[in-house]
Amino acid sequence: MVIAIANQKGGVGKTTTAINLAAAFALRNKRTLLIDLDPQANSTMSYLDITTIERSMYDVFVDSAVGMADVIRPASQENLWVAPSRIALAKLEARLVGELDSHFKLKDKLALVADRFDVVVIDCPPALGLLTVNALVAATHLLIPIQSSYFALEGTDDLLETIERVRTRANPTLRILGVVITMHDKRTSLARDIRAQIDKVFGKKVFRTVITKSVRLEESPAYKESIFRFAPESSGATEYYRLCEEVIDRV
Ligand SMILES: Nc1ncnc2c1ncn2[C@@H]1O[C@H](COP(=O)(O)OP(=O)(O)OP(=O)(O)O)[C@@H](O)[C@H]1O
Numbered sequence: 001m002v003i004a005i006a007n008q009k010g011g012v013g014k015t016t017t018a019i020n021l022a023a024a025f026a027l028r029n030k031r032t033l034l035i036d037l038d039p040q041a042n043s044t045m046s047y048l049d050i051t052t053i054e055r056s057m058y059d060v061f062v063d064s065a066v067g068m069a070d071v072i073r074p075a076s077q078e079n080l081w082v083a084p085s086r087i088a089l090a091k092l093e094a095r096l097v098g099e100l101d102s103h104f105k106l107k108d109k110l111a112l113v114a115d116r117f118d119v120v121v122i123d124c125p126p127a128l129g130l131l132t133v134n135a136l137v138a139a140t141h142l143l144i145p146i147q148s149s150y151f152a153l154e155g156t157d158d159l160l161e162t163i164e165r166v167r168t169r170a171n172p173t174l175r176i177l178g179v180v181i182t183m184h185d186k187r188t189s190l191a192r193d194i195r196a197q198i199d200k201v202f203g204k205k206v207f208r209t210v211i212t213k214s215v216r217l218e219e220s221p222a223y224k225e226s227i228f229r230f231a232p233e234s235s236g237a238t239e240y241y242r243l244c245e246e247v248i249d250r251v
């Protein structure tokens with residue numbers, strides 16, 4: 001199972017979902033790999049000391065001699081590994097221009113280590129470029145975080161169109177696992193309206209578990225911990241654990 005967490009909108013909770021969903025799988029004794037494909041490297045920084053990273057996913061993409069096994073590092077949590085990103089990934093597109101297999105790089109490299117993991121979670125950058133397309137080609141499933149905000153659904157058409165293009169040729173079996181509403185504030189009527197709007201567009205695809213707004217979730221990456229270690233009693237921990245259960249039920 002390879003789950004891409006994607007939405008080209010920035011700041012909707014992709015990284016928070018990727019790091020905590022990966023941690024939830026690891027807690028359930030699944031050998032889990034978290035791949036960071038965002039040049040901002042926020043997932044990487046949530047688990048590793050970035051100054052100690054010599055090779056990253058950038059090298060995996062551009063150097064045929066570098067495999068995933070050369071960059072994967074254990075996180076502090078049992079059953080969890082991270083394939084780190086670096087800012088260099090921002091220049092990947094320019095570097096791979098003209099290469100015929102540029103959309104298949106991740107899929108091909110991942111295939112060589114796939115048997116080491118039960119679950120792979122991919123954190124995508126806020127764009128629909130080569131990195132996100134690589135994730136969609138390599139993925140078996142897609143999970144879309146949508147922020148509970150007034151412009152929540154803006155841009156989802158472009159995302160769905162990209163998914164359709166990927167399905168047409170490169171990855172016909174890619175499945176939309178679901179949509180998770182993030183940063184929800186259940187006290188406001190606006191948030192309830194937004195939820196109704198998202199339900200109308202995505203119907204049964206919307207996960208029952210909603211991730212509410214939580215200071216704990218915001219703080220945990222700074223302590224290099226998942227929410228389960230940083231604040232195991234918090235709403236964020238309960239919600240991401242439930243989301244993981246729902247994900248398992250759906251696949
Ligand atoms: N449930 C939540 N409650 C409160 N803050 C949250 C929650 N989820 C995410 N955040 C915060 O919102 C900001 C954006 O979240 P995150 O980095 O996960 O989004 P993203 O989609 O990965 O962003 P980008 O597109 O830049 O990669 C971060 O500061 C994060 O800590």
Ligand SMILES: [Mg+2]
Nearest residue numbers: 014015038042
């Ligand atoms: Mg992010």
